[in-house]
Amino acid sequence: MILGHIGARKGSKGVPGKNFRSLCGKPLIDWSLDQLFACPAIDAVVVSTDDERIYDHAAAKGALEIGLRPAHLATDAAPKWGVWQHALAAAEATLGAPVEAFVDLDCTSPLRLPEDLAGAIALFQAQKPDMVMSVCEARKNPYFNLVEADETGALHVSKPLPGGVWSRQAAPKVWEHAASTYVLDSAYLRRAQTIYEGRVIPFEMPPERCLDIDSPFDFKLVEMLMSERLNPESAQ
Template sequence: MILGHIGARKGSKGVVRKNFRELNGKPLIDWSLDQLFDHPMVDAVVVSTDDEEIYAHAVAKGALDIGLRPAHLATDTAPKWGVWQHAMEAGQTAAGQEVSAFLDLDCTSPLRLPEDITGALTLFGQEAPDMVMSVCEARKNPYFNLVEPDESGALHVSKPLPGGVWARQAAPKVYEHAASTYVVAPDYLRTAETIYEGRVIPFEMPAERCIDIDSPLDFAMVDFLLADFLKREDT
């Protein structure tokens, strides 16, 4: 069973209650939740939240009834890994089936397309890693145009190479961790303590589909982009 998951904590400092705030006609969470329900490769869906309204909304749409998130996993400092572990075990119990892949969609990254979910799941099936993690090509590169000061305050390239790198195209490729789409092997999720302990491989997405909502400006920008995308789809 491929278990789809969305985490949607009640609290948010950047945008108040952003996970349930209306974005282009429906709650932010529904842009990701609907993708899980509609995707043919996803067998069941769980939503981990400490918000009673979000929880009731998700269960009414068809999410498994796993109860509210435990209080120790609903704080500002609670790690995503622990939330995933709890959601997977609770979802497996509720469904009465073994989980073969745990698919997490980040609620605050609603610009992914169904093809991104298919691509991440397909890569997971082909490569059998511990985890597939969405990334996009980094806008800045530590081998070329990211700099840091030394003890005297003088600037140097963050990751210098012999002879230096004098053109962006010649720099080794680096990625930004895009909080969008993850696929995790159940045994790895149960036994590891952090994301990068095992073989974590990248699933590259276009940068424009990896925008994460963390501020009112982000919310307004994503709202505009969604409206523009939907308008183009209708024409």
């Protein structure tokens, strides 16, 4: 069984109420929630939230009813891993059956496409890692144009290589952790304490589909891009 999950706290310092705020005609959470319900590989869906409005909304759409998220997992400092572990355990108790794979979509990253979700699941099933994590190619590279100051205040490349790297093309490829799409072996989620304890492999997505809403500017930018996707003729 594959369980789809979305975590959606009530609070947000950057954009108050953002998870249920309307984006191009529907609540932000629904851009991800609807993808889970529409994905043939997903057998059940659960939403972890401390917001009664979001909880009732998700349940009405068919999400498992596991109750509101515990208070200690509803703060802005609560680790995603603990939220996932709680949601998995609560969902399995509700289902009365074990879950083999856990798929998390970040509802603040609504620009992923259905094929991104399908591709991440397919990669997980083909390679059988502990976890598949969405990434995008980093705009800056620690081998080339990310720098740090030493104890004297002088700048140096963050990850120097012998002979130096003098062009971006010659630098080893690095990715940004894109908070969008994750697929985990449930056994790994139960036993590990952090994301990187096991074999975590990348699922690369285009940067424009990995934008994460963390500020009013981000919301406006994502809204503009989503509007162009829905109405391509208006972008001409």
